[in-house]
Amino acid sequence: MRYQLEGSQAIAKAVALCRPKVVCAYPITPQTHVVEGIGEVVRSGELSDCKFINVESEMAALSVAIGSQATGVRSYTATSSQGLLYMMEAVYNASGLELPIVMTLGNRAIGSPINIWNDHSDAMAGRDSGWIMLFAETNQEALDLHIQAFKIAEKIGLPVMVCVDGFILTHAYEPVDIPSQKEVDAFLPSYVPTVSLDIHKPLAIGTMVSPEYFMEVRYLAHQKQIDALQVICCIGEEFKKQFGRNSGGLLSEYKTEDAEVIVVTLGSIAGTIKDVIDDLNSRGKKFGVISIVSYRPFPADALKDSLKRAKMVIVVEKAFAVGIGGILSHEIELIMKDTEVEVFSIIAGLGGRSITKPMLQEYFLRKKYEKATFLGLKKKIIADKYEVRSCSNQEGSV
Amino acid sequence: MSSSTLSGESSKKNSTIQSRRSRNNSLTSGHRACQGCGEALGARCAIDAAYHAAAGKITVVNATGCLEVFSCSFPENAWNVPWLHSLFGNAAAVATGVAAALHSQGKEDVRVIAQGGDGATGDIGMGCLSGMFDRNDDVLYICYDNQAYMNTGVQRSGTTPPLARTATTVPHKNYAGSDPQTGKNVAQIAMAHEIPYVATASIGNIQDLEKKVSKAINIRGSKYVHVHVPCPLGWGYDTAETIKIARLAIQCGLFPLFEAEYGKLARSTAIEDPISIEDYLKPQKRFAHLFGKNASSESLDILRKIANSNIEKYRLGKTADD
Numbered sequence: 001m002r003y004q005l006e007g008s009q010a011i012a013k014a015v016a017l018c019r020p021k022v023v024c025a026y027p028i029t030p031q032t033h034v035v036e037g038i039g040e041v042v043r044s045g046e047l048s049d050c051k052f053i054n055v056e057s058e059m060a061a062l063s064v065a066i067g068s069q070a071t072g073v074r075s076y077t078a079t080s081s082q083g084l085l086y087m088m089e090a091v092y093n094a095s096g097l098e099l100p101i102v103m104t105l106g107n108r109a110i111g112s113p114i115n116i117w118n119d120h121s122d123a124m125a126g127r128d129s130g131w132i133m134l135f136a137e138t139n140q141e142a143l144d145l146h147i148q149a150f151k152i153a154e155k156i157g158l159p160v161m162v163c164v165d166g167f168i169l170t171h172a173y174e175p176v177d178i179p180s181q182k183e184v185d186a187f188l189p190s191y192v193p194t195v196s197l198d199i200h201k202p203l204a205i206g207t208m209v210s211p212e213y214f215m216e217v218r219y220l221a222h223q224k225q226i227d228a229l230q231v232i233c234c235i236g237e238e239f240k241k242q243f244g245r246n247s248g249g250l251l252s253e254y255k256t257e258d259a260e261v262i263v264v265t266l267g268s269i270a271g272t273i274k275d276v277i278d279d280l281n282s283r284g285k286k287f288g289v290i291s292i293v294s295y296r297p298f299p300a301d302a303l304k305d306s307l308k309r310a311k312m313v314i315v316v317e318k319a320f321a322v323g324i325g326g327i328l329s330h331e332i333e334l335i336m337k338d339t340e341v342e343v344f345s346i347i348a349g350l351g352g353r354s355i356t357k358p359m360l361q362e363y364f365l366r367k368k369y370e371k372a373t374f375l376g377l378k379k380k381i382i383a384d385k386y387e388v389r390s391c392s393n394q395e396g397s398v
Numbered sequence: 399m400s401s402s403t404l405s406g407e408s409s410k411k412n413s414t415i416q417s418r419r420s421r422n423n424s425l426t427s428g429h430r431a432c433q434g435c436g437e438a439l440g441a442r443c444a445i446d447a448a449y450h451a452a453a454g455k456i457t458v459v460n461a462t463g464c465l466e467v468f469s470c471s472f473p474e475n476a477w478n479v480p481w482l483h484s485l486f487g488n489a490a491a492v493a494t495g496v497a498a499a500l501h502s503q504g505k506e507d508v509r510v511i512a513q514g515g516d517g518a519t520g521d522i523g524m525g526c527l528s529g530m531f532d533r534n535d536d537v538l539y540i541c542y543d544n545q546a547y548m549n550t551g552v553q554r555s556g557t558t559p560p561l562a563r564t565a566t567t568v569p570h571k572n573y574a575g576s577d578p579q580t581g582k583n584v585a586q587i588a589m590a591h592e593i594p595y596v597a598t599a600s601i602g603n604i605q606d607l608e609k610k611v612s613k614a615i616n617i618r619g620s621k622y623v624h625v626h627v628p629c630p631l632g633w634g635y636d637t638a639e640t641i642k643i644a645r646l647a648i649q650c651g652l653f654p655l656f657e658a659e660y661g662k663l664a665r666s667t668a669i670e671d672p673i674s675i676e677d678y679l680k681p682q683k684r685f686a687h688l689f690g691k692n693a694s695s696e697s698l699d700i701l702r703k704i705a706n707s708n709i710e711k712y713r714l715g716k717t718a719d720d
Contacts (some may be wrong), residue, residue, distance in 0.1 A: 016570055021499060021502040022495060022498045022502060050502065051498040051501055053494065053533065055491065056525055056526070056528065056532065057525050059487065059525070060488065060491035060525070060526050062491070062499065063492045063495065063526065064491050064494050064495035065495060066488075066492050066495060067482070067494060067495020067498070067499065068494070068498050070482050070492075070495075070496070071496045071503075072499060072503070073503060075495070075499075089487075090486055090488060093484050093485055187466070193663065197457050197481075197482055198480060199454065199455050199457065199508055202477070202478060202479050202480045203480065204470050204481040204482075205481070205482045206482055206483035206484055207470035207475050207483065208466070208467055208470055208472065209471075209472045210471060212402040213472055336704075343712070352648075
């Protein structure tokens with residue numbers, strides 16, 4: 001059935017339909033509405049056999065989920081920004097222990113300076129943690145990806161982070177189709193753990209691993225992520241077959257068949273980019289868009305197959321590595337290094353700065369692209385700062 | 399449950415669970431603890447007692463630290479109970495998750511224990527521990543207190559006594575070990591949460607330790623047992639003296655044995671044969687700088703004051719209820 005819902009509430013509904021047994025919550029803007037929504041469902045008795053726990057920190061939120069998932073029940077939590085950083089030790093621990101926890105990440109900038117608005121700095125800080133990371137473009141996708149996330153996590157035996165743009169999606173009201181409990185039950189069977197704490201089969205989970213074995217453990221973790229690519233594809237197909245929506249898989253492609261320039265991005269900004277290129281293509285340009293759904297594992301082969309048909313790739317990215325530049329663009333450069341395809345990077349929308357259609361259009365129509373561009377940078381502020389700095393240098397106060 | 403199925407054992411009134419052949423060996427032999435390790439003995443006695451009292455239905459969550467490091471190294475481990483290690487500072491929260499999962503599965507007969515050293519409990523894990531107490535989660539938390547970070551090389555922790563030498567509180571001309579007026583009382587912090595049960599115990603009194611753990615494991619809600627476990631390596635005494643040192647700590651008043659219910663002191667164990675604090679401190683190298691040619695009576699007074707305050711506060715004198 002279709003409802004007009006806030007993104008957070010749509011995610012809460014999706015998670016509740018997946019029948020988690022333990023949900024833990026620590027409030028952090030903008031994911032708070034998600035756990036509030038689930039808390040409501042649990043207290044009202046709609047999800048009666050779920051334990052909802054108000055914890056005292058983000059570290060505890062994921063740690064509680066680690067404990068409950070290791071005891072053999074489906075577990076969920078949500079976080080954002082500083083919260084993800086605060087729980088980062090547990091983030092690595094959950095994937096190392098191969099626990100299929102699902103967590104929503106309401107994407108947001110990281111301070112200092114403190115800023116509560118959207119970008120992808122938080123997700124990028126967790127990109128090497130061993131979690132599967134899926135990015136949603138719309139609220140419908142966010143809802144659908146959560147349902148798929150539990151299935152992917154449990155099939156592979158790894159935690160899944162569903163990345164949803166803070167405010168832009170979490171706080172936006174959009175019509176969403178919410179499947180029935182029966183439909184979700186048919187798609188997602190009850191969770192049967194492969195390994196769990198059991199008094200009848202006592203075993204030790206989380207033992208010390210010495211140098212003799214550690215390399216192999218890490219190599220196997222890498223292989224497991226690579227194997228997950230196939231699983232994510234299959235579950236996306238399965239979802240499409242049952243629900244009629246193509247909201248999973250590795251990539252979402254738009255007008256890439258004969259595109260000369262392909263714009264690659266993550267998350268909700270793909271919608272704006274599609275609007276811009278529709279306009280450009282109607283004027284004879286040949287642009288296409290790929291939004292990456294599965295950021296981890298990185299769909300290198302699928303992405304390369306699509307990108308090698310183009311002449312140029314423009315990566316629109318909402319995070320960057322200070323001192324080197326774009327993160328996603330560097331990863332794409334790496335996979336395209338043996339091709340003629342040129343890769344350019346637009347770093348945009350940091351800390352919630354709007355990325356508007358005119359800004360993108362102006363960039364796309366440039367005669368020549370810089371290797372990396374900070375889109376919409378206010379040059380006056382930068383110039384003033386440099387002036388102050390050079391003045392103080394001239395004065396030679398030391 | 400019958401205390402033992404082996405003939406003759408159950409008739410020994412004061413026999414410990416640990417002395418019976420029916421004990422579970424929850425932390426079995428072959429692990430890599432140092433000779434004379436108080437924590438290994440404390441954990442072995444505590445978990446065996448809990449196992450016995452809960453008819454074998456226990457699950458253990460372990461914080462990072464000596465106990466975790468010496469008891470498991472892939473592909474081996476010394477635990478005969480379901481056991482989970484996650485991180486240094488989150489054992490209480492992980493145990494909350496285990497208890498929540500058991501609750502949602504209708505398996506509340508399986509009892510949950512979280513355990514860790516004093517650093518994992520009172521320092522880095524304090525937030526998670528306080529959260530667990532606050533929610534009154536159905537977990538027994540056992541802290542094995544050896545009063546410093548032994549696993550990393552004897553650095554000061556929040557339970558290091560004033561004036562004790564550690565690797566980060568080395569005595570110098572103007573410094574006598576760990577600073578006076580420092581250190582925290584984790585059992586009192588637990589009591590401030592008004593949880594159903596808080597107790598202190600020591601490997602210097604195994605019967606008492608087993609009794610307290612056995613009682614705690616079957617109480618619903620949050621329970622906390624703080625166990626004093628001397629460390630020969632960190633404290634600097636002969637490895638054969640661990641039990642003796644633990645007993646001296648009780649006898650001098652520096653480690654009081656008591657129980658509290660819902661935040662109020664309920665019972666304490668009177669000191670049988672009182673001794674001076676010097677009798678406890680002298681055999682330990684970590685207090686050596688307080689004696690000999692650099693001896694300072696002021697320093698000793700600081701520790702004497704703590705012992706006397708304990709004796710008064712917890713009613714450890716002859717007139718105390720036993």
